Amino acid sequence: MQENSTPIQNITLPAGQPSQQIFSLWDILTSGGVVGNIIMVLIFLLGLLALYVFIERYLFLSRASVQTPDFLENIDDFVQQGKIEAAVDYCQxxxxxxxxxxxxxxxxxxxxxxxxxxAMQNQGQLEVSRFEKNLNLLASAAGAAPMLGFLGTVIGMIMAFFEISNVTGAVSPKLLASGIYTAMATTAAGLAVGIPAYFFYNILVTKVDRMVLKIQTHVNEFLDTLNKPI
Known part of the structure; x- marks a missing residue:
């Protein structure tokens, strides 16, 4: 087996048969040189960040969305009986x-x-800020990963065409193709991180919206309770 400078290796076959190439994803991902490898590492770190934020926020929101049976009914009973301190202790x-x-x-x-x-609306704003903690990081990862991938592709294409310009004589299509697919590896990696991160972000935003609607419903029902005659 004769190794080539490109991430795809040539296999020497008997005379009369065309040479075949073995596709190696790892070799392609690590073939972009120093700049390409740095961009790949950054994209990988963004992927880890997006995954961590999604898991942490999803678990937090799931715990926060657990409902207590007959919560409002118990609050209503305490208020109607004038047991405000007991109602406060129950909420705590x-x-x-x-x-x-x-x-x-x-x-x-x-x-x-x-x-x-x-007062309740001010507290509600604090609760919503807790719900939305680190969601901006997830949105940034979803947008930055593809942009970094495109940047890596542009830099790779510039370097590939620069090398081709130094070649004397006819340029081999194989040389041109190897430079192009090597440069596009960062774009593929960026999209592979950015697309899931985008869906993760929208899943969490939908969950936050549902929780905000739920607590707003509870607040309205509580205010209705206060308007009832004791």
Whole structure:
């Protein structure tokens, strides 16, 4: 077997038969030189970052979305009986996003409904910021990975054509093709990271939107509870 400078190796066959090449993905990914390898490492790190953020956020949101049975009914009973301190203690024991928002409203009971609503909305903004933590990193990874891949391809094409320009005589199509597919490896790697990261981001955003709608529903029901005659 005779090794070539390109990531695909030639196999010498008996006379009269065309030479065949063995496709090696690893060789192609690592054949871009120093610049190409640096870009590949950056894309790989972005992929790890996207995977970590997705798993961490998904588990966090799944835990935060666990519902406590009869939560609002119990709060309603405490409020109707005038047991505000017991209701606050109950919210602290539940320790969910909607429980923290309702706890904030319970501590404002006695004030106008507008003040209670504003306090709960402020707490809600804090909860939403917790939901959306690090989602910007995931969105950045989804956009940056393909861009890095394109950058690697452009640099690889420039280097490939520069080498071809130094070749005297006719340029072999095989030499041109090897330079092109080597340069395009970074684009493939960037898309392989960027596409899943994009779907990961949208999955988490959808989950956050559902949770925001749920806690807003709980807040509205709690405000309706306060308007009931005791």
């Amino acid at each position: 024991s539940v320790n969910s996003p909607e429980a923290r928002m309702i706890e904030k409203g319970l501590t404002r009971i006695g004030r106008p409904i507008a003040d209670i609503s504003n």
